[in-house]
Structure formats: structure tokens, C-alpha cells
Amino acid sequence: MLEIKAVTKKFGNDIAVDHLNMVLEPGRVMGLIGQNGAGKTTTFRMILDFIQPTSGSILWNNQPIDLKAKQRIGFLPEERGLYQKITVEEQILYFAELHGMRRSDARQALMEWMKRLDVVGKVTDKVQKLSKGNAQKVQLIASVIFQPEFVILDEPFSGLDPVNMSIMMSEIQRLRDQGAMIIFSSHDMNNVSHISDDLTMLKKGKTVLQGGLKEIRERYGRTKLYIESPLTMSQLRSIPGVTQVTAQENGLLVELADENVGKVIFEKATANGYIPAFSQQPPTLDDIFRMEVAADV
Amino acid sequence: MFKPIILVAKQTYRSHIKTRGFWLMVLSPLLMAAVFIGIAYAVVSMQSNTTPNLAVVDSPDISRILKADKQTLKVNISDIKNEDDAKKALKSQKIDGALLITHSGYQLLTQPKSEQIDTQVLSAILKNQQVQLKARNLGLNAAQTADLLRPVEIKTQVYQPGKTSGNNEGANYGLSVGIGIVTMTLVMMYVSMMAQEIANEKSSRIMEILLAATSPAAQYFGKILGIFALVLTQVVIYVVSGTAAIQVLSDNDIVKMLQKTLDGVTVPFVSYAVVFILSAVLLYLILTAIIAALINDQSQVQQAIQPMTYLAMFGYLVSFFLTAMPNNLFIQISSFVPFVAQSTMPTRLALSQVDWLGAMMSLLLTFVAIIVLGYFGLRVYARNVLSYSDENILKQLVNNLKK
Numbered sequence: 001m002l003e004i005k006a007v008t009k010k011f012g013n014d015i016a017v018d019h020l021n022m023v024l025e026p027g028r029v030m031g032l033i034g035q036n037g038a039g040k041t042t043t044f045r046m047i048l049d050f051i052q053p054t055s056g057s058i059l060w061n062n063q064p065i066d067l068k069a070k071q072r073i074g075f076l077p078e079e080r081g082l083y084q085k086i087t088v089e090e091q092i093l094y095f096a097e098l099h100g101m102r103r104s105d106a107r108q109a110l111m112e113w114m115k116r117l118d119v120v121g122k123v124t125d126k127v128q129k130l131s132k133g134n135a136q137k138v139q140l141i142a143s144v145i146f147q148p149e150f151v152i153l154d155e156p157f158s159g160l161d162p163v164n165m166s167i168m169m170s171e172i173q174r175l176r177d178q179g180a181m182i183i184f185s186s187h188d189m190n191n192v193s194h195i196s197d198d199l200t201m202l203k204k205g206k207t208v209l210q211g212g213l214k215e216i217r218e219r220y221g222r223t224k225l226y227i228e229s230p231l232t233m234s235q236l237r238s239i240p241g242v243t244q245v246t247a248q249e250n251g252l253l254v255e256l257a258d259e260n261v262g263k264v265i266f267e268k269a270t271a272n273g274y275i276p277a278f279s280q281q282p283p284t285l286d287d288i289f290r291m292e293v294a295a296d297v
Numbered sequence: 298m299f300k301p302i303i304l305v306a307k308q309t310y311r312s313h314i315k316t317r318g319f320w321l322m323v324l325s326p327l328l329m330a331a332v333f334i335g336i337a338y339a340v341v342s343m344q345s346n347t348t349p350n351l352a353v354v355d356s357p358d359i360s361r362i363l364k365a366d367k368q369t370l371k372v373n374i375s376d377i378k379n380e381d382d383a384k385k386a387l388k389s390q391k392i393d394g395a396l397l398i399t400h401s402g403y404q405l406l407t408q409p410k411s412e413q414i415d416t417q418v419l420s421a422i423l424k425n426q427q428v429q430l431k432a433r434n435l436g437l438n439a440a441q442t443a444d445l446l447r448p449v450e451i452k453t454q455v456y457q458p459g460k461t462s463g464n465n466e467g468a469n470y471g472l473s474v475g476i477g478i479v480t481m482t483l484v485m486m487y488v489s490m491m492a493q494e495i496a497n498e499k500s501s502r503i504m505e506i507l508l509a510a511t512s513p514a515a516q517y518f519g520k521i522l523g524i525f526a527l528v529l530t531q532v533v534i535y536v537v538s539g540t541a542a543i544q545v546l547s548d549n550d551i552v553k554m555l556q557k558t559l560d561g562v563t564v565p566f567v568s569y570a571v572v573f574i575l576s577a578v579l580l581y582l583i584l585t586a587i588i589a590a591l592i593n594d595q596s597q598v599q600q601a602i603q604p605m606t607y608l609a610m611f612g613y614l615v616s617f618f619l620t621a622m623p624n625n626l627f628i629q630i631s632s633f634v635p636f637v638a639q640s641t642m643p644t645r646l647a648l649s650q651v652d653w654l655g656a657m658m659s660l661l662l663t664f665v666a667i668i669v670l671g672y673f674g675l676r677v678y679a680r681n682v683l684s685y686s687d688e689n690i691l692k693q694l695v696n697n698l699k700k
Binding site: 045073081082084085094143152 | 311512
């Protein structure tokens with residue numbers, strides 16, 4: 001279990017991370033969201049001991065993260081980097097060895113990974129010969145080939161095409177199912193909501209949201225309503241508590257100030273019996289993200 | 298701690314030893330040397346095949362004397378009746394020179410395409426002949442004449458206590474410049490390799506992946522060790538191929554000349570010079586690792602390695618003046634200063650300007666510099682290898698020293 005306790009990081013007078021608390025358990029995925037400069041990468045760098053927190057502590061299984069522990073962490077940096085002029089095999093084996101894996105085991109594991117991720121190219125190819133998409137797959141292999149217990153992925157989806165994005169998502173889920181604890185950062189709320197069990201949102205270093213994904217969404221109430229009914233846009237707008245009505249596909253999307261307004265609308269819409277659609281949902285993660293970014297801390 | 302260092306060193310070594318670039322770098326000086334020796338050999342052998350023809354005009358006596366000394370003179374001697382015939386023979390390039398006896402002395406006529414006739418040897422033989430003739434006219438006996446003809450002998454030997462054979466000045470100069478060149482060449486090659494390596498890992502953010510698994514110390518020491526192993530490989534290749542070449546070409550005139558020139562160079566001295574050069578290269582590599590950690594991208598590599606290049610160049614230049622100015626205080630001091638000492642101290646030892654104790658002191662100072670720079674360098678390296686500053690490298694370095 002990873003425990004981040006009241007961690008603050010200052011750079012001069014700037015506070016990059018402000019009193020961050022976080023618990024991450026094996027077999028769970030934590031999505032770390034926030035705008036650029038929110039403190040996500042700084043948090044990862046503190047976990048990896050690249051920089052030291054100004055105050056607070058980071059413990060993994062009640063121990064500070066030392067070199068030995070670091071060997072069990074798989075890390076995918078935000079800005080990807082591989083040795084361009086070295087073969088795929090040579091560099092993957094090197095990274096695996098640095099993480100304490102035997103060369104022969106790594107060689108075998110590499111073959112399996114190449115096959116599973118469908119990497120086009122040979123292990124004896126230099127990285128510069130690979131396409132961008134295949135190089136991204138190799139980068140992922142480099143980070144996780146040694147079966148890490150803890151995986152840190154900094155913006156794992158950035159720059160990926162849809163095929164590689166789904167590969168990345170299923171690999172994250174696979175690692176989680178094998179018992180690894182995973183923390184990743186992302187701008188794409190769609191991906192975050194797909195694979196995160198827990199969520200932390202940072203804004204200018206401060207934690208503005210934290211908890212299970214479902215629980216966070218529920219916290220905002222079911223204030224989004226999709227309806228297909230005889231009610232017109234202007235009829236809906238006249239109902240007190242309706243803040244916005246927009247056309248969407250065959251129906252209308254209604255934003256509510258209070259989830260109880262949903263009942264009023266339901267009654268009015270079903271006054272003459274059957275309607276084809278009525279779905280009252282909490283705001284999406286994307287909506288929440290926008291709301292929180294817009295709000296003052 | 299040591300396992301990651303060895304891993305990094307092994308990977309650094311392996312990734313270079315497999316490249317064509319490395320072998321080109323190592324073998325090109327050898328190829329150059331082979332080509333140079335080949336050309337020199339060809340020139341020498343061609344020269345010996347074409348012995349110049351010298352015709353003596355109307356003087357059988359002189360002709361006979363010259364024929365007797367044919368071996369020394371290295372010419373074919375023939376007789377010719379008169380000057381006109383000689384000129385005709387020269388014009389048709391049948392002969393390379395015609396020796397005329399005039400009332401004031403001798404005259405050597407040649408033509409534009411003449412093979413070289415050694416006039417110094419020729420004049421010495423003729424002078425000897427003249428002295429013998431005059432001695433006979435003055436009534437001197439054979440012993441007196443021989444005594445008169447005995448050349449003055451000046452034997453140069455540098456007094457070096459504890460050494461049986463002395464180096465001559467040429468050898469010392471060659472040695473000093475040679476050490477300077479070897480050090481500078483190695484420094485230039487590997488300093489740039491080291492800087493490129495670290496700059497590549499840093500700018501491509503591979504460094505983050507590496508440091509997620511190991512410590513900065515493992516990267517720093519491993520990288521230095523790996524590159525140093527490449528230096529050793531190159532030196533071993535040169536020593537082995539050099540020894541082999543000397544064995545194979547032991548009959549070659551150039552090799553003989555070289556062996557004769559370096560006659561006074563002893564095994565302890567060579568070992569000392571080699572250890573010193575290698576230590577100096579190691580010191581340069583450490584400094585490069587530190588400075589390269591401040592680089593943001595590849596474009597700054599040249600700027601970063603400039604200080605090392607200047608330092609190495611400085612040592613090289615000092616080595617030029619060393620033989621000429623053995624008592625210069627600046628040179629004496631520089632022979633104890635790490636980064637420069639390797640260019641001056643071994644030669645000062647060869648010239649016996651300093652004893653073994655002094656020489657060892659200088660080497661010890663370089664060892665101390667390696668340890669101190671290695672230790673403090675690690676701190677600068679660890680602090681900067683993951684930070685990307687817009688400040689210029691020198692300013693960053695100064696800021697780091699203040700901290």
C-alpha cells in the first residue's frame with residue numbers, strides 16, 4: 001500500500017503540491033487529474049525520489065521508497081524516450097536488468113510482449129526504424145516488462161492513436177488484475193473514467209477532489225437529464241430548477257439545479273403515458289473537471 | 298550498489314563496442330600509421346634502387362679514389378674524356394653528375410632530373426685526399442697523417458643517475474610531444490563520446506526511465522567506468538598491434554631507427570607514462586560527466602566540452618616548450634597540476650629534471666583529484682541530471698558550487 005501523507009513541495013515561493021494525502025492499494029487504479037501545472041508530475045517525481053518533498057512523507061508498505069523498492073516500480077515518463085540507435089532487444093533487456101530481472105527471463109518475456117501487443121518489427125530492429133505507434137508499444141514494454149508491483153504512468157494516453165489507446169487501457173487493466181497498484185495522470189476524462197477505481201484531482205497543487213469514481217459523481221447529484229418526450233424546449237425551460245436545455249440526438253439534454261426537479265419533469269412528461277427515453281445521471285467526469293477548473297479554489 | 302554500476306558500465310561499453318563508429322575511430326589512426334609507414338618504405342626502397350651515376354672528367358686518379366669509396370658515396374663512378382662529352386652525357390641524361398677538376402678546386406655539374414648525389418660525403422672524400430696529398434708533400438709519415446685525419450668526436454650523453462643508457466634530445470622531445478598527442482587525442486575522442494551519451498539520455502528523457510530503477514550514482518559511475526573501459530580497449534589494441542608490428546617489421550629501417558631513438562626508455566618509465574595518461578583521461582571523463590549533466594539538449598554538447606578541449610590543448614602546448622625550457626618555473630609547477638601534469642611530468646622524469654619521488658607525487662595528486670572530483674561531481678550530477686535549466690552551463694556550474 002502506498003501512503004502519501006501531507007506532502008508539500010515548494011520551489012522557492014511557489015507551492016507545486018500542497019498537503020497532498022493519498023492512499024493507493026494493490027489491485028486498484030488511481031487516476032490523477034488536473035490541468036497542466038497542477039502538480040501531477042511533481043507528485044510522481046517525489047514518489048520516484050527524483051526530488052524530495054519539502055514536508056510530509058511517502059511510504060510504500062510503511063517504508064520509505066528506497067533503491068530496492070524503486071526496482072519494483074514501473075515508470076512511463078510523460079515525454080517518451082528510447083535509445084534511437086540501439087535495438088529494441090538490447091534496450092529492453094537493459095531496462096529489465098536495471099529492475100533486477102534476469103537477461104534470459106527478460107528475453108523470453110519480451111517475445112511474449114511483442115506478440116501480445118502486436119508490435120510490427122523485429123527485436124533486432126533499431127528503434128529509429130520503428131513507426132511511432134510501434135515505438136510507443138515498445139516504450140510501454142520497457143516500463144512494465146519486469147512485472148512491477150507498482151506502476152506510475154505519466155500521461156500514458158497522450159499521442160496514442162485509438163488502437164494503441166485501447167491496448168494501453170487493456171494493459172493497465174491487466175496489470176491491475178494481476179495485483180499491481182497503478183497511478184496514472186491524464187487529461188482525457190473519458191479514459192480516466194473507464195479505468196480508474198479512485199480519483200484525485202489537483203488544482204494548483206491543492207487536492208480539490210478525491211475518492212472512488214462513482215462516489216465522486218454521485219456527490220454532485222443526478223443533475224443531468226436526457227429525455228425524449230412530448231415536452232418542448234420552452235416547456236422544459238419554464239419549469240423551476242431547470243438551468244439549461246439543449247437539443248441532443250432525438251431528445252433534449254436538461255441540466256438541473258437540484259436532482260429532485262427530475263421527478264417534476266418525469267410526471268409532466270409521462271402525463272399521457274409512455275415516453276421512449278428518460279435518463280437522469282450524475283455529471284460526467286468531464287463535466288466535473290470543467291466545473292472544478294472553473295471554480296475558485 | 299555495485300551491481301547497477303556494473304550494469305550501466307556494461308551497457309555503455311556494449312553499445313559502443315558494437316558500433317562501426319567506434320572501430321573506425323580506433324582503427325583509423327592505425328591505418329594512417331600503416332599508410333604512412335608504407336609510403337615511407339616505398340620512398341626509401343625506390344631511392345636505393347636508383348644509384349646516381351657520376352662521371353669524373355679527365356682525372357683517373359680522382360676517379361680511382363672515388364671508386365674506392367663507392368660504398369660510402371653510394372654512386373656509380375665512371376670516367377669521361379672532357380667537359381664537352383660530360384655535358385652531352387648530362388643533356389642526354391646518361392649521367393647524373395660530372396665532376397670537373399678546375400684550377401681553384403672542383404666543380405659538380407648536374408642536370409635537372411639528376412638523382413641526388415651526397416655532396417657532403419663527396420667533398421669529405423676529396424678533402425681527405427687533399428690533406429693526405431699535402432701531408433705527404435710536407436713529409437709526414439702514415440701515422441702522423443692518420444692522426445691528422447682523425448675526426449673530432451663529440452659524444453652527447455645526458456647525465457641520469459640510476460640509468461645506464463641516456464635518451465638523446467630528439468627522443469625526449471618526441472616522447473614529450475607524443476605523450477601530449479596521445480592524451481589530447483584520447484581526451485578529444487572520449488570526452489565528446491561521454492558528453493553525447495549523457496546529453497542524449499537527458500534530452501530524450503531516457504534518464505528518467507534509468508533513474509526510476511537506479512540511483513544517479515550508478516548512472517554516473519557506471520557511465521564513467523563504461524567509457525573508461527573503451528579507452529582501455531583502445532590502448533590495449535594499440536599496444537598489442539604496436540608490439541606485433543615491431544616484431545614483424547624488426548628488419549625494417551624505420552622500425553630500427555625508432556627503436557634506436559627510444560633506446561633509453563625503460564619499462565618502469567613506460568608504465569608510469571601509461572598510468573599517468575590513463576589517469577588523466579579518467580579525470581577528464583569525470584569532469585565531462587559533471588558538465589554534461591548540465592546540458593539540456595544535444596546542441597549544447599560542443600559548448601559543454603570546450604573547457605575540456607582547451608585544458609587538454611593547454612597541456613599539449615606546454616609539452617612543446619618543455620625540452621627547450623627545462624628550468625621554467627611555470628612548466629615545473631604545471632607538472633604537478635592535475636589535468637596538465639600528464640603532458641609534462643613523464644617527460645620531466647625522462648629528462649631527469651625530477652626524481653621518481655617527485656614524479657610519484659604528481660601522479661598521486663592526479664589520483665587525489667580523481668577521488669575529490671568524483672565525489673563532488675556526483676552531487677552536481679545528481680542535482681542536475683533531471684533538471685532542465687535555461688541558464689548557460691558555466692552559470693549553472695557556479696550556482697552548483699555555491700550550494
